Amino acid sequence: MNITAIYGSPRKAGNTDLLLQSFIRGIKESGGDVREIFLRDLTFDPCIECSGCNDTGTCVLSDDMDTVYPQLITSEVVALAAPVFFYGLNALAKAMVDRSQCFWAGKYLLNDPASKKRGSKGKGILLSVGGSKGKKNFDCIVLTMRYFFDAIDMDFAHHLTYGGIDAPGAIAEHPTALNDAYMLGVEIMKAR
Ligand SMILES: Cc1cc2nc3c(=O)[nH]c(=O)nc-3n(C[C@H](O)[C@H](O)[C@H](O)COP(=O)(O)O)c2cc1C
Secondary structure, X not given: XXXXXXXXXXXXXXXXXXXXXXXXXXXXXXXXXXEEEEHHHOOOOOOXXXXXXXXXXXXXXXXXXXXXXXXXXXXXXXXXXXXXXXXXXXXXXXXXXXOOHHHHHHHHHOOOHHHHXXXXXXXXXXXXXXXXXXXXXXXXXXXXXXXXXXXXXXXXXXXXXXXXXXXXXXXXXXXXXXXXXXXXXXXXXXXX
């Protein structure tokens, strides 16, 4: 199974990194393999809203997103780990989401059959944390991810979100979070 895990936070070894690592461990200990992408190590621009992809389904920009696009369209599972910044996705992760507008254009403007070639739909997963315990903390990020996964023709199958997690490594003190992520990895492998 082709599984892609995307580290979306700018903070190395932060809370979403730890969650994603637990998820990956669950996959690997169940016999799976994972391609890891660290957005903070890539160089890419945000969407420039040139509408170029409206005609082609392909982004006009050429940068490190060129290595991410093939993973997004061929993976059976895409897991994004990203924190809440100002009630939305952090900018780095949001830039990747915005750069996926070319898939939205391919699917909805051009009706490109290639944009629906996944057949049995893939699974999209969000792992997120925020420092606040506000009830609406994850509303925006969850909505964004629903439309992102739809654009890349995947079901938004699972999300794990944890509030009140702020200091680096605080997620390790949560009573269930790391095990939840691990078990999600195990479950993904069982369900294949
Ligand atoms: C610029 C910025 C904005 C933030 N905005 C929010 C917010 O709106 N809501 C929230 O709950 N936490 C917010 N936080 C806190 C982070 O979500 C929190 O520290 C989280 O644990 C970071 O995860 P990471 O270690 O994976 O980067 C913000 C942090 C930063 C740096």
